[in-house]
Amino acid sequence: MESVTPSHYLILALCLFSIGFFGVLLRRNLLLLLMSLELMLNGINLALVTFSRTSLNLDGSIFVFFIMTVAASEVAVGLALLVALYKKRRSVFSEDMNLVSN
Amino acid sequence: MVCSKHPVSAAMFMIISLVGVAALFVLLEAFFLAVLQILVYAGAVMVLFLFIIMLLDVGPEGGKASKIKLISGLAGAFSISLLVVVFLMMVQSSGWLGEASSWAPVVSTAELTTGDNLSFSTSVKSFGYGLMTKYMLPLQVSGFLLLAAMVGVIVLSKKGEEGTS
Numbered sequence: 001m002e003s004v005t006p007s008h009y010l011i012l013a014l015c016l017f018s019i020g021f022f023g024v025l026l027r028r029n030l031l032l033l034l035m036s037l038e039l040m041l042n043g044i045n046l047a048l049v050t051f052s053r054t055s056l057n058l059d060g061s062i063f064v065f066f067i068m069t070v071a072a073s074e075v076a077v078g079l080a081l082l083v084a085l086y087k088k089r090r091s092v093f094s095e096d097m098n099l100v101s102n
Numbered sequence: 103m104v105c106s107k108h109p110v111s112a113a114m115f116m117i118i119s120l121v122g123v124a125a126l127f128v129l130l131e132a133f134f135l136a137v138l139q140i141l142v143y144a145g146a147v148m149v150l151f152l153f154i155i156m157l158l159d160v161g162p163e164g165g166k167a168s169k170i171k172l173i174s175g176l177a178g179a180f181s182i183s184l185l186v187v188v189f190l191m192m193v194q195s196s197g198w199l200g201e202a203s204s205w206a207p208v209v210s211t212a213e214l215t216t217g218d219n220l221s222f223s224t225s226v227k228s229f230g231y232g233l234m235t236k237y238m239l240p241l242q243v244s245g246f247l248l249l250a251a252m253v254g255v256i257v258l259s260k261k262g263e264e265g266t267s
Contacts, residue, residue: 007193009126014189016123018182023104025178026171031109031155035116038147042123045139053130056208058220061132062232068142069244073251075147079154080258086158 009050016043028094030085034078041071107162109155113148120144131208134226 016039023036045064052060082092089096106112120143127136208222220232233241 004129009130010189012126014186016119018185019104021182022175022178025174027104028171029109029160031151031158031160032104032112035112035151036104038143039116039119042120042143045135046123046126049127049130049132049135052222053132056222058222058228058232059236061135061222062220062229062237064132064135065138065229065233066237066240066244068138069248072142072147073248075150076255077251077258079150080255083154083158084258084261092158092160 006050006054010047013043013047013050016040016046030082030092030094030097031079033094034075034082038071038075041067109160109162110152113152113155116151117144117148120148131224133224134229 020036020039020041020043023039024033027033027036045067048060048064048067052058052064085097086092091097104112106115120139124136124139124144127133127139208224220228220236
């Protein structure tokens with residue numbers, strides 16, 4: 001039986017990133033768009049930890065720590081913006097967020 | 103998660119995938135990051151998402167604007183296939199993944215390296231050492247970023263209240 005190699009982890013990280021990317025492109029609910037961004041960041045985190053483990057270097061893991069910090073603050077600010085927009089527009093869908101047309 | 107129509111079920115699937123990534127971190131012997139993943143993502147971020155979903159009472163989205171969806175879907179498929187092709191070309195040209203098919207053993211915690219060269223270790227102590235020596239400035243910058251995010255969220259929510267009243 002074949003054992004799990006770093007390339008499997010990298011392929012899974014690529015899959016997570018692509019699923020998040022498609023979510024960002026295709027979903028029109030802004031909440032789900034932010035969640036897809038989180039999924040993309042998770043794929044990057046997985047790739048970074050894999051590289052850090054294979055090269056026996058802690059720098060990648062510390063970078064994952066910083067990415068988690070930035071992602072948490074990004075989610076907080078994004079959700080606050082979303083709630084402020086919802087109070088104005090009464091919608092969370094991206095097609096209702098236009099300023100000039102309609 | 104991307105395909106589910108209702109936001110609450112999408113959030114539940116997202117929690118499942120985040121816990122799965124935490125389990126993969128455990129398999130990669132990054133135990134501290136696994137705990138952090140559970141605490142920060144599945145604990146804080148997803149609770150915040152579910153709170154906002156239930157606060158705004160978001161329903162499932164309808165089926166309009168399919169033309170934009172088709173164009174962006176095509177663009178996404180093209181860019182992802184480009185990414186996959188570049189990935190495979192890198193694998194074939196360098197042969198890196200074939201060489202690193204086995205995992206190197208982790209250095210025991212007793213022989214922590216000092217200085218700028220941080221070696222991978224499972225203990226939280228080495229994390230703290232790296233954060234406090236080599237990554238001192240990024241640590242302070244990220245702390246300041248959290249402060250700025252907190253102030254920004256407070257200002258945004260206050261402004262929204264004034265706008266409606």
